[in-house]
Amino acid sequence: MKIHREGFATISLVFLVLLVINGAVFYWFDSPALTWSLLAISVVFFLFIVSFFRLPTRKNTEGDNLVVSPCDGKVVVIEEVYEPEYFKDKRLQVSVFMSPANVHVNRNPISGAVKLSQYHPGKYLVAWHPKSSTENERHSVVIGNGKTDILIRQIAGALARRIVNYLKPGMQVSQNEEMGFIKFGSRVDLYLPLGTEVTVQLEQVVKGGQTVIAKI
Structure with missing residues (x-):
């Protein structure tokens, strides 16, 4: 499976935003539960964004009629x-x-x-x-x-x-x-x-x- 070119910028932006948010929480809050919960949510959200821009390989149907x-x-x-x-x-x-x-x-x-x-x-x-x-x-x-x-x-x-x-x-x-x-x-x-x-x-x-x- 490939990632569609329309998704490159969005995926990169989401990754950077999530990285900053998780880094800030890890730095400012001494709470392992909060840190790991946010990380898990971030991973799921990031994978959803990636899957949205997926470009699966398929055998297409063709015909003039x-x-x-x-x-x-x-x-x-x-x-x-x-x-x-x-x-x-x-x-x-x-x-x-x-x-x-x-x-x-x-x-x-x-x-x-x-x-x-x-x-x-x-x-x-x-x-x-x-x-x-x-x-x-x-x-x-x-x-x-x-x-x-x-x-x-x-x-x-x-x-x-x-x-x-x-x-x-x-x-x-x-x-x-x-x-x-x-x-x-x-x-x-x-x-x-x-x-x-x-x-x-x-x-x-x-x-x-x-x-x-x-x-x-």
Whole structure:
């Protein structure tokens, strides 16, 4: 297992802060119980931070007619909605919620050309709130492969305060390549053409780069 590059600065900062705090407690307080308790809590917290930025090695699923999950998490929405940003018509929305325990790298669900890559500042409603798709901080990407265009929207949640996206309009991208990263819990929405065959169910746990969300 590797550590994602987005985590290097955060992990280093957390390590230094915990080192200073534990050193100060050890120096100023003559209490072995307090010292060891704080050390144990610090180790658990540090390991949690490290695990959040983990980048496991996986055998990805590929296919020109497949829409692969862009992230790890749980399917929380499958419904027909109006998409106002790019398509401006009805689409089939499939949303995956990522808890802080999930791997948080985001991947391209299909190969193709990037037609849109747009950041939107916004609120920090909980990621499962119905209005989070349009009111939260978010980043929208549209990828087209000649057969269809798919909008992928990264959404920040109550804890996630930074969305990273690597794509720019005009880029040619491959399925399962890294699209971006969302720090500390959030969700990703997919907007598919009406009539698309969805292959997942509500509450289903999915894995980025492996689980097939739909068939084109």
